[in-house]
Amino acid sequence: MRKLGFSTIMLWVGLLFLYLPMLILVIYSFNASKLVTVWGGWSGKWYAELLKDEQIIDAVFTSLAIAFYSSCMAVILGTMAAFVMTRFRHSWAKMTLSNMITAPLVMPEVITGLSLLLLFVHMADMIGWPTERGMTTVWIAHSTFCAAYVAVVVSSRLREVDRSVEEAALDLGATPLQSFFLVTVPMITPALVSGWLLAFSLSLDDLVIASFTSGPGSTTLPMVVFSSVRLGVSPKINALATLIIVAVSLVALIAWYIAHRSQKRSLARMNEE
Amino acid sequence: MKLSALKRPNGRIFTIGVPYLWLLLFFALPFLIVLKISFSSMAIAIPPYEAIMQYRDEVLEFALNIGNYILLMDDSLYVSAYLNSVKVAFISTLWCLILGYPMAYAIAKAPPRKQTILLLLVMLPSWTSFLIRVYAWMGLISDTGLINTTLMSLGIIDDPLRIMNTNTAVYIGIVYAYLPFMVLPLYANLVKLDGSLLEAASDLGSRSLHTFWSITLPLSKGGIIAGSMLVFIPAVGEFVIPELLGGPNSLMIGKVLWQEFFNNRDWPVASALAMVMLLLLIIPIALFHRYQSRTMEAGS
Numbered sequence: 001m002r003k004l005g006f007s008t009i010m011l012w013v014g015l016l017f018l019y020l021p022m023l024i025l026v027i028y029s030f031n032a033s034k035l036v037t038v039w040g041g042w043s044g045k046w047y048a049e050l051l052k053d054e055q056i057i058d059a060v061f062t063s064l065a066i067a068f069y070s071s072c073m074a075v076i077l078g079t080m081a082a083f084v085m086t087r088f089r090h091s092w093a094k095m096t097l098s099n100m101i102t103a104p105l106v107m108p109e110v111i112t113g114l115s116l117l118l119l120f121v122h123m124a125d126m127i128g129w130p131t132e133r134g135m136t137t138v139w140i141a142h143s144t145f146c147a148a149y150v151a152v153v154v155s156s157r158l159r160e161v162d163r164s165v166e167e168a169a170l171d172l173g174a175t176p177l178q179s180f181f182l183v184t185v186p187m188i189t190p191a192l193v194s195g196w197l198l199a200f201s202l203s204l205d206d207l208v209i210a211s212f213t214s215g216p217g218s219t220t221l222p223m224v225v226f227s228s229v230r231l232g233v234s235p236k237i238n239a240l241a242t243l244i245i246v247a248v249s250l251v252a253l254i255a256w257y258i259a260h261r262s263q264k265r266s267l268a269r270m271n272e273e
Numbered sequence: 274m275k276l277s278a279l280k281r282p283n284g285r286i287f288t289i290g291v292p293y294l295w296l297l298l299f300f301a302l303p304f305l306i307v308l309k310i311s312f313s314s315m316a317i318a319i320p321p322y323e324a325i326m327q328y329r330d331e332v333l334e335f336a337l338n339i340g341n342y343i344l345l346m347d348d349s350l351y352v353s354a355y356l357n358s359v360k361v362a363f364i365s366t367l368w369c370l371i372l373g374y375p376m377a378y379a380i381a382k383a384p385p386r387k388q389t390i391l392l393l394l395v396m397l398p399s400w401t402s403f404l405i406r407v408y409a410w411m412g413l414i415s416d417t418g419l420i421n422t423t424l425m426s427l428g429i430i431d432d433p434l435r436i437m438n439t440n441t442a443v444y445i446g447i448v449y450a451y452l453p454f455m456v457l458p459l460y461a462n463l464v465k466l467d468g469s470l471l472e473a474a475s476d477l478g479s480r481s482l483h484t485f486w487s488i489t490l491p492l493s494k495g496g497i498i499a500g501s502m503l504v505f506i507p508a509v510g511e512f513v514i515p516e517l518l519g520g521p522n523s524l525m526i527g528k529v530l531w532q533e534f535f536n537n538r539d540w541p542v543a544s545a546l547a548m549v550m551l552l553l554l555i556i557p558i559a560l561f562h563r564y565q566s567r568t569m570e571a572g573s
Contacts, residue, residue, distance in 0.1 A: 007382070010375035011391070017372075018398045018452065021409040024419060028412065081292040093289055100296040102565050106502060106558055108510020110527045111547045114534060115303030118544070121320050122306055144299045147292070176284045198400075205402045208512055212534075222404050229404070229517060233412045241405040252400035256393055 029238035046239035063221040070142035071199035078150025086158040104145040113212030116141045133215030141213040146199035157191030190262035197255035311544035314338045322540050341545035358526040362508035365447035369455040369504045377459035399453035438520025446514035455500040462496025502561035
C-alpha cells in the first residue's frame with residue numbers, strides 16, 4: 001500500500017514538472033512590463049504587437065501550408081505501409097519496408113536533415129531538380145518522417161479491426177480495391193484522422209529538418225521563433241508561444257477525442273457481442 | 274479464374290511498391306550519399322566538396338579521402354563532443370526512467386476511466402511545440418530568471434544559481450522534453466501485466482518491495498528498453514536543447530554537426546560526424562527496432 005502511495009505522489013510531481021513551466025510562460029505573456037522577469041500588471045499588448053509582425057504572419061502561413069500537404073502525403077504513405085505490415089505475408093520486402101518506415105521514429109533529426117539536404121543537392125546536380133530548395137523539399141522531408149508516426153497509429157488500428165468483414169467482401173466478389181475503400185477505410189477512419197492530426201502537429205513543430213531542407217522564401221514558424229529565441233527571452237515570443245500552445249493543444253485534444261471515442265465504441269460493440 | 278483474382282498481384286505490388294520506392298529514395302539513398310560525401314574533401318565551390326570520382330585526361334580518378342575521419346579521431350574537440358553527448362544522453366535517460374517509471378506505474382494501477390485522462394495529461398505537453406517547451410525553461414533558470422529572482426528576493430541565496438549554460442540545464446531540458454516518451458511505452462507494458470501474478474506472490478508471502486524487484490521489474494523489461502531507447506537515441510543527436518540551454522560551453526555532437534554544416538560550411542566533416550554518430554547508435558537503434566517490430570506485428 002505504501003508503494004502505491006509513492007508512485008501516485010511521483011505521478012503528481014511529474015505532472016507538475018510538465019505543466020508548471022508552460023503555465024508560467026502563459027502567465028508572463030500577459031505581463032505589461034518589457035522586462036521578462038519583472039511583473040508589471042496584466043496586459044495584452046504583446047499579442048497586438050505580434051499581429052503586426054509580418055515576418056511571423058508569413059511564417060505561420062508557410063508552416064500551415066507545409067503541414068497540410070505533408071500530413072496528407074504522410075497518411076497515404078503511412079497507411080499503405082501499415083497495410084503491408086498487418087495484412088501481407090512475411091517476406092523480405094515486407095521486413096525491409098517495416099524497418100525503413102519506423103526508422104525515422106528514433107533517428108536524430110540532424111542526421112535526417114543533413115542526409116535529405118545532400119540528396120536534394122545531388123538530385124539537382126544529376127537531373128536538374130529541385131532547382132532550389134523551398135516548400136517542396138520541406139514537404140518531401142516532412143512527409144517521410146511523419147509517415148512513420150502515421151504507420152504506427154494506423155497499423156495498431158488495422159490489427160484490431162475484424163478481418164472477417166474484409167474477407168467476406170472479397171468472397172462476395174469485391175475487388176481488393178473496393179474492399180479496402182468500402183470496408184477497411186470506414187473501419188479505420190478514426191485512426192486515419194488522428195494520424196493526420198499527429199502528422200500535422202509534428203510538421204508544424206519541426207525546426208531541425210526544416211532548417212536543413214528549406215531555402216530562401218520558405219522560412220517556417222519554428223525557424224523564425226528559433227532565431228529570435230537565440231537572442232534570449234522576450235515578451236513577444238511569450239505571447240506567440242502561448243498562442244502555439246493553445247492551438248496545438250486544441251488540435252491534439254481533438255485527435256485524442258476522436259481516437260478515444262472510436263476505441264470506446266468498438267469496446268462497447270465487443271461487449272454486446 | 275475471375276478477373277479480380279488476376280488483378281490482385283498488381284494491387285499488392287502497388288501497395289508495397291509506392292511506400293517502398295519513396296523510402297528507398299528519400300530515406301535509404303540519402304544515407305549512402307552522406308557516406309559518399311564523408312569521404313570527399315572540402316572545396317570552395319557550390320556544392321562545397323570535391324567529387325570522389327573524376328574522369329580527367331582519359332583517367333578515371335577515384336580518390337577516397339579518409340582525412341575527415343582521421344580528423345574526428347585526432348581532434349579532441351570531436352572526441353569529447355561524442356563522449357559528452359553519450360554521457361548527457363545516458364544520465365538524462367536514467368532520470369527519465371527514475372521519474373517516469375513510478376508515473377507509468379501509478380497510471381497503470383489507476384481505475385481504467387482515470388487511466389485515459391492521466392495518459393492524456395502526460396502526452397499533451399509532448400504534442401505542443403518542442404521549441405517552446407525548451408524556451409519555457411530559459412525564462413526560469415537563467416541568472417535573472419524566475420527561479421533565481423524568487424530565491425534571491427526571499428533571501429535564500431545571495432548569488433544567482435548558475436544553472437543556465439551548464440550540463441545541468443541540458444539534463445533538465447532533455448528530461449522535460451522526453452519524459453512523455455518514456456512514460457508511454459512503460460505504461461503500455463505495465464498495464465498488460467497480469468495482476469494475478471502479483472496477487473499470487475503476495476499470497477505466498479512475498480513482501481511488496483520484493484514482489485516489485487523480482488516480478489514487476491523483470492516483466493516490464495520490454496517497456497524499459499523501448500522507453501529508454503526513445504529517449505537515449507534522439508538525445509545523443511539533440512541540437513535545440515544544448516544550443517538554447519547549454520550555451521557555448523556545452524559540447525554535444527548534434528550541435529557540432531550543425532556548426533560544421535551551417536557556420537563552417539564543411540559538408541564533408543559534417544557528413545563524417547553523422548556517419549560516426551550513426552555507428553554509435555546502431556546498437557540502440559537495433560534494440561528499439563526489435564521491440565517495435567515485435568509490437569507492430571504482434572497479433573497479425
